[in-house]
Amino acid sequence: MQLLKLKTLIMAGFFLLLAAGAVFANEQSDYSYQYEKYSQKYQEFINLKDAYLNYQTLSYKDQMNISLQSLLAQRAETQRTYFLLLRIKLRNNPGLTASEKSAYSNYLTEEIIYLENYKKKVVELKLPTVLDLSLLSKEFEAKSGEYTIKSYTILSYLLLGNMRDVQSDCVSINSLLDQEIGRYEGQQGDYYHSWVLEAKNTVLESQKLSEEAQTSIIELSAKGKSEEAQNVYKAIQGKITDSKLAIDKAFSYQTELLAKMDKGVLQ
Amino acid sequence: MTDEELTNPISGDQSIPLKDLSKQEITSHDRENKEVKKNTFTYYLGLALAMICLVFFGLFFGIYMRGKNTPVVLPEPVPTPTPTVEVAEATSASTMDVIKRKTGTLENKLQNIDLNNDGQLPPQLDYNIQEILDSLEE
Numbered sequence: 001m002q003l004l005k006l007k008t009l010i011m012a013g014f015f016l017l018l019a020a021g022a023v024f025a026n027e028q029s030d031y032s033y034q035y036e037k038y039s040q041k042y043q044e045f046i047n048l049k050d051a052y053l054n055y056q057t058l059s060y061k062d063q064m065n066i067s068l069q070s071l072l073a074q075r076a077e078t079q080r081t082y083f084l085l086l087r088i089k090l091r092n093n094p095g096l097t098a099s100e101k102s103a104y105s106n107y108l109t110e111e112i113i114y115l116e117n118y119k120k121k122v123v124e125l126k127l128p129t130v131l132d133l134s135l136l137s138k139e140f141e142a143k144s145g146e147y148t149i150k151s152y153t154i155l156s157y158l159l160l161g162n163m164r165d166v167q168s169d170c171v172s173i174n175s176l177l178d179q180e181i182g183r184y185e186g187q188q189g190d191y192y193h194s195w196v197l198e199a200k201n202t203v204l205e206s207q208k209l210s211e212e213a214q215t216s217i218i219e220l221s222a223k224g225k226s227e228e229a230q231n232v233y234k235a236i237q238g239k240i241t242d243s244k245l246a247i248d249k250a251f252s253y254q255t256e257l258l259a260k261m262d263k264g265v266l267q
Numbered sequence: 268m269t270d271e272e273l274t275n276p277i278s279g280d281q282s283i284p285l286k287d288l289s290k291q292e293i294t295s296h297d298r299e300n301k302e303v304k305k306n307t308f309t310y311y312l313g314l315a316l317a318m319i320c321l322v323f324f325g326l327f328f329g330i331y332m333r334g335k336n337t338p339v340v341l342p343e344p345v346p347t348p349t350p351t352v353e354v355a356e357a358t359s360a361s362t363m364d365v366i367k368r369k370t371g372t373l374e375n376k377l378q379n380i381d382l383n384n385d386g387q388l389p390p391q392l393d394y395n396i397q398e399i400l401d402s403l404e405e
Contacts, residue, residue: 028387031387032386042393049403068396068400075396082389089387133400134397134401137400138397141397144392151389155387158381159381159384162381163382166373166376166377169369169373169376170373173366173370176362176366176369179362180366240382244377247377251377258370
């Protein structure tokens, strides 16, 4: 009966994992699909615009307007699916605090609703003129700077959260190793202790780099310029990568110490 | 008794007309048919119920027998008091197990950690549409 219960639990866990994976896969593939569709519509609009400028016919003008209307709706839809993807990534991130998650998740939810309404407004326009569409386009483009900064800020937080998660695991292993080597005395104890100390120092180094990255993220979100957002993000990514290298080093100290303890060696 | 009375004992108003008699017979046939149909239906209903009961009984019986055949898990013997050194070793072994399990998980995480956000960078949505529109308005 216990085996049956265990099997049921394993099956339930498996299906839960599958469901979570499926949700994430949906958001990702939806975004990729909408982005691809946007690229197609953009090209279509550019072709029609060129045709209209070349021939100046009323027919081309109408076709161009309809194509532009569809393009504006698609642009909003692409941005909306991108925010949906960011929101699910944010919610599933293991290393971010609840307040960090909710702050950006709430922002994304507000913008997702705004974009839904915006898209509706564009689609509902009947026989739109270039002026109508121009006004709607201006409304969306006024938000582009903010969207760029927020997107890179959230992406940076996602990296930071992933890093914090492995750091926390490393710290937990260090404290267990501390507990374990407490049994050893004398030269052997000192030797093992020095290995744990090395591991602890490198974790601290990694945490320091992550904190530096966090300071840059706060600066980016508070007073960042959209044109520089990508470069700032790359710098943050660099710091997080260095932080990861330090954790790799700490992990190698831990595994080496474990191997030594298994063999009972002193060198 | 007259000849007429002998051949037809029911006389006068008490006699049932031939027409009415045939009607009565038809109704009684109908009733009989209905009764037969009703009995057939009840028979099949009973049969179906019996089959369902049999299936459920088989199911429960199977589950019961399976439960009975499962080896009884005996409670683990209560550990007898052991010398302090051995207890310390046992605790240590379990800590080592936890450490090894945790390092296994961490190794996996370090191998799969996402530091690139691949496929999740902001879309390039050509914010120059406005410029194009301005040129068209001119």
